[in-house]
Amino acid sequence: MTAPGPPTSAADPLAGLRVVECASFVAGPSGGMALARLGADVLRVDPPGGGGDFHRWPVDDRGTSLYWASLNKGKRSLALDFRAPEGRELLLALATDPGPDAGIYLDNVAGRARLTSDELSTRRADTIHVHVEGVAGGKPGVDYTVNAAVGVPDLTGPADHHGPVNHALPAWDFLCGQYAVTAILAALHRRTRTGAGSSSTIALSDVALAAVGDLGWLAEAHRTGRSRERIGNHTYGSFGVDFPTADGRRVIVVALTGGQWTALCRATGTTEVFAALEPALGADLSDESDRYRFRETIEAILRPWFAARPYDEVADLLDESRVLWGPYRDMAEATRLALADATSVVREIDQPGIGPMAAAAGPIRTAGEARPPQSAPALGADTDAVLSERLGLSPAEIGRLHDAGLVAGPA
């Protein structure tokens, strides 16, 4: 035990930590929310009226953003015009709050309003600053543009499709948000030991390049000089693909390991078929490379088994043989099942301004507990409290800031 801290449980290991987040869209805010879910006091700063993502879809019937509420759960909210010089000064003061567990700033602000590392470290030498940007070096970029540039849409989608297929999930944003958390917590570890602050930048474009590099995809393209072919719903380098069932549902089965392949053959009664086929093909299907090379043959042999059985029977037989498989669901079914499962991370919460809302806890379950999801603040809900408690402003000063339009309370 090296430093006294506030009481914490294993489920809120970051209790007492104060983070200021001045970011919009997915990357930064998802990182801030991950910290809040672990007990940190995360203050999201937005311009009065909200940032560029305040009305983002999905929205409810009245146009209130389900997206914004979902990405800011468990945070506090300050509405501050940080693009005005006086507002920018207030942001700088908050980011460099001298408290022992404060001085942690996460942002994606571009242009003149951006707080520089120099300004931050001048005000508080051990400030931890993590800045998220689009393209490394500062050129604008978002998940969709970065994804296009890194080659993934060229690999995604039906094999006979011409043209790129964008992903629906903003994977790079989420991954970048978690890297921001990593950067903050690693810097905090170092600050605790050495007293030193730090300034880091994470670009979506670097996150994407590093990920395709970490899968060996850059190495493969570098060695062969070309991009690999698009393979539809097949799993690259092994066997995995989707099958329709007799009643119009669809499942995915995957056989990455020898054990998974044996189980799949057993469940579908194809052990002898493949044993007879192997010498004819010159293949050893216990080897994943051969399963990949002959994926279309395997698929063709397995397809009738799935097509002849309704989903429930398929599910039972696959489970019985311990096949690695899963059903396809649409979002409505995924939501219904998650809400009906008392052990899931998803709950219906009462979200101010929206009402009952399906919301997820974080995926880190500690000592068996998933901290239940909290609601998001109204925009500016904590403006006055933050100005008073953290910056020591008087009611008169706070009133003046409101009158000048530099800060705003909840609408």
Added chain:
Amino acid sequence: MTAPGPPTSAADPLAGLRVVECASFVAGPSGGMALARLGADVLRVDPPGGGGDFHRWPVDDRGTSLYWASLNKGKRSLALDFRAPEGRELLLALATDPGPDAGIYLDNVAGRARLTSDELSTRRADTIHVHVEGVAGGKPGVDYTVNAAVGVPDLTGPADHHGPVNHALPAWDFLCGQYAVTAILAALHRRTRTGAGSSSTIALSDVALAAVGDLGWLAEAHRTGRSRERIGNHTYGSFGVDFPTADGRRVIVVALTGGQWTALCRATGTTEVFAALEPALGADLSDESDRYRFRETIEAILRPWFAARPYDEVADLLDESRVLWGPYRDMAEATRLALADATSVVREIDQPGIGPMAAAAGPIRTAGEARPPQSAPALGADTDAVLSERLGLSPAEIGRLHDAGLVAGPA
């Protein structure tokens, strides 16, 4: 400053930290590699001969896995039969190494070989254990099956396509890996303050549910009772889509904000067209909801501008007007450009067993520095050193373990 630690620079804030990783495939190993990239001493444990991912594609001409080398850069390697009782004891001893910066264990082991939280905390009370699993509760699952179940393939792909479209990128794996890092570093923060250890579990299925929840997609499906339509390459809730250029290339343009929309109209000379169209449509295209509703009309109006110009001209004109856009590239082009860019995170390294290999540094750039990528160890490269240094085994004892096939050195 609260505790003495080894010398660290801002670029290796985790120097001195010892992590034992007993995990395979993408999630756990990508988390371990993120820690190694920040200076931690990460020991990857595999069975002799390698785990289920040791030969995974992509592979080089001789069948050596570019994937494995890419996901284990900068780690040390121990080959240990941890499924045998004596091997399992050695793994337990390593995971609960009493050093002040040790006792951190990341795994995805299932079945009897899995080290339980009780065993770990009995041997070292403040052990930090993060366990990665497929489906919450322990049912097997991998990225592909979890993705199917969470509804994303139903939203991905061409609007006129029937059936699910799997993602090519194992996004859930990577995101889970970074959550594992978050869990470790948050628990470490708490251990430093309170002396307490912790045990966390992260399921790929929870990671996926939390992410679609955090975008408001579960909330939307819950309120409407149905899944939203598939929209091809369009950006949900705003305007963003791809266009072919005159010379057969393709770009994506995105207008999430009013400023980005104005820039796009300016660049393409369509400001007046849209101004004339708005009253006819009853639309206000400065509002992203209306841009989304009329996305196909906007696309149809913009398409000829792109089709009439070669890529270079399109690029110049879009940049000139500060449009948010990006080129589509295939993996070969993305690799070439990244290697040619001295400021990128990608370098050619000399990978033992493979040779020259394109490899990425981590995306966290600290004080402007990206720590250059390191090579991966040969399987079992550190077996003898680890058994000797960490467990104090004599050369005779180590020899006996080799003879018994319980450990292995590099092939």
